[in-house]
Amino acid sequence: AAGVIQSPRHLIKEKRETATLKCYPIPRHDTVYWYQQGPGQDPQFLISFYEKMQSDKGSIPDRFSAQQFSDYHSELNMSSLELGDSALYFCASSSRSVNVLEQYFGPGTRLTVT
């Protein structure tokens, strides 16, 4: 079965640079979520979108923005990167018409800021 696709899998950036992470949800899933996971931590919710509209917002820094496009893929844009932004970034998707709570996670993007 098709899973959530994230790209790139690994990204190395320098401080103050910009990064863009992409997420392609499971086909027919209409809701996308972004989570950040620091070393040894549990995933922390950042932001979610339903039908291209922001549906919920968590602890996402103002330096970050995200959107969901007409084909349901989503991008997380991160500017003025800081060392503390180094983490695993996961995208998850679900279907509100089937079961919005059963979120399926992608393999993640490991961002390293030097």
Next chain:
Amino acid sequence: GQQLNQSPQSMFIQEGEDVSMNCTSSSIFNTWLWYKQDPGEGPVLLIALYKAGELTSNGRLTAQFGITRKDSFLNISASIPSDVGIYFCAEKAGGTSYGKLTFGQGTILTVHP
């Protein structure tokens, strides 16, 4: 905010042993989810629970939604080396959050062959 307390934090067991871990909260929830995460990979949904008292199995995994709706446990029977990983409980944040999940701190499972 909502907090989920998972225990134990880590477990070291021998292959073939049974494992039990639990998750508790001070708040009442309508959903409990259990995920497993391998190092450097995304969490994989194992079991979802929706009703108080519900007991659900998925192969060697069994999870239960506590009667008080404030706790859940996950059992793994006859553990094997590939069970190694971090197990997270998660629940839907309250209020109007449609699907935002809050995770427990995780239980790190190590299985010795």
